Amino acid sequence: MKLIGYFRSGASYRVRIALNVKGIKVEHAFRHLRKGEQKSDDYLKINPQGLVPSLLLDDGTVLTQSIAIMEWLDETHPQPPLLPKDPVNRAKVRAFALAVSCDIHPVQNLGPLNKLAAFGIDQANVTRWAKEVNFDGLQACEALIAAEKGPFCFGDTPTMADICLVPQLVNARRFGADISGFKRILEAEAACLKLPAFADAVPEKQPDAE
Amino acid sequence: MKLIGYFRSGASYRVRIALNVKGIKVEHAFRHLRKGEQKSDDYLKINPQGLVPSLLLDDGTVLTQSIAIMEWLDETHPQPPLLPKDPVNRAKVRAFALAVSCDIHPVQNLGPLNKLAAFGIDQANVTRWAKEVNFDGLQACEALIAAEKGPFCFGDTPTMADICLVPQLVNARRFGADISGFKRILEAEAACLKLPAFADAVPEKQPDAE
CATH class of the missing domain: 1.20.1050.10 (Glutathione S-transferase Yfyf (Class Pi); Chain A, domain 2)
Incomplete structure (x- = not known):
């Protein structure tokens, strides 16, 4: 997996924490938001919103939106959970x-x-x-x-x-x-x-x- | 259950649709957003964000945030689903x-x-x-x-x-x-x-x- 993020992006920071909680190591790549690198043509093909983070799975699937990524992580790597049971x-x-x-x-x-x-x-x-x-x-x-x-x-x-x-x-x-x-x-x-x-x-x- | 909403609130509209999809009938109550009724002291005790909707369960539990309410509906009333399986x-x-x-x-x-x-x-x-x-x-x-x-x-x-x-x-x-x-x-x-x-x-x- 590869996480495309930015150090100061709050949404990227969320996903970094969630991956750490799950003990999942990923490759890291970066888009410099103040330089507008998230709005480049090549990145918009990955993430049409022009936002970070994007999580690239090994089969090429792109997951976007930090909350959706965390829900996916919790469904596919249940331990330790990010949500209670009830x-x-x-x-x-x-x-x-x-x-x-x-x-x-x-x-x-x-x-x-x-x-x-x-x-x-x-x-x-x-x-x-x-x-x-x-x-x-x-x-x-x-x-x-x-x-x-x-x-x-x-x-x-x-x-x-x-x-x-x-x-x-x-x-x-x-x-x-x-x-x-x-x-x-x-x-x-x-x-x-x-x-x-x-x-x-x-x-x-x-x-x-x- | 009682849904506190407002006809023009997009988030209330989402929950109305989701309840209809699930075939769940609820009591409806309203807060007039343009009159600021969602910021009254009594409502802030229900929903500290001062936003609609709020879904009041029969035991007094208050659920807020339309996406969280839809996820709860899907977990407690699975059919028909609001999300795919994969x-x-x-x-x-x-x-x-x-x-x-x-x-x-x-x-x-x-x-x-x-x-x-x-x-x-x-x-x-x-x-x-x-x-x-x-x-x-x-x-x-x-x-x-x-x-x-x-x-x-x-x-x-x-x-x-x-x-x-x-x-x-x-x-x-x-x-x-x-x-x-x-x-x-x-x-x-x-x-x-x-x-x-x-x-x-x-x-x-x-x-x-x-």
Whole structure:
């Protein structure tokens, strides 16, 4: 398998963690998002959305969208699981993962931020946009797990929820969001980063990091 | 079960279709999004994100996030399925559903559009933003299914991909995106709207439609 990603891409970071959790070694390739390499003709043939990551299977099949890739990993390599067994608990973990992946990440991602600039928003306000989207979104996420036992988002093992949360916190801090009040989120992050599966996947440890 | 939704919410529309596909009757309740009823204190206790839909189970459990709700429906009420059986095919269907649900819908949803206005973008440009997000996103979606057999997005039965696509097309048209060139998408939509599960779920047929 080959993962095409970018060190700073939150969605690539999710898949790096998930592969580590499963103990799956893959070849790594990179597209430099700030240089626009994800919009080249050859890459658009692989991933028509022009986004990373893409996971290339050995038979040439291309899987896209980090959540879909994680679901595929969990179906084809069940141990250790990324989701609990009980359907309601699975739904809660997925809802948290989607609260990050749908309602925070794409709204503060490179494409929309570039679009804001193209619509005449100055750089300080583009950053304010991203900061507010992260703060407001993570505030809701904190409420989603406030009553759940820790130390992870949902109990004593990491799930897809944690795998979506940890990369988002990198962005939240980068854009200056004050997340110091989100106690459950920070507890989950600390528990995750003690695990090699998460610690080895951090952006600054990747070969394409600058 | 009780579904709290809004007739014009694309995410509520998805869950209405999925419930119809499964033949599940639920009680319906509504939050008027333009009046901000989804941000009231009582509703935020149900859904801390202040979004619709929420699905209330009979034991009081609240499920949120339309994709998580559809996955739960498919796990607890397997027939007819919303996803194919083969893991790679499931991943492709999910990737398409997420290309709509992550990369189009939240970027042109009411919250971000209100935020654009708050950041000083005038109404004509807010609409242009939504139109472009829909056009660009659906163009990528068209490419994702260009090589797939029809009439639905992925073959001869509707899946989660179609359930995410059909509501998005309502928005695309509302914002003036010219989708006439997206032949596979329009083929899938036409096939879907012949089915009562889809046709009965359209916004204008809901009790809260204006």
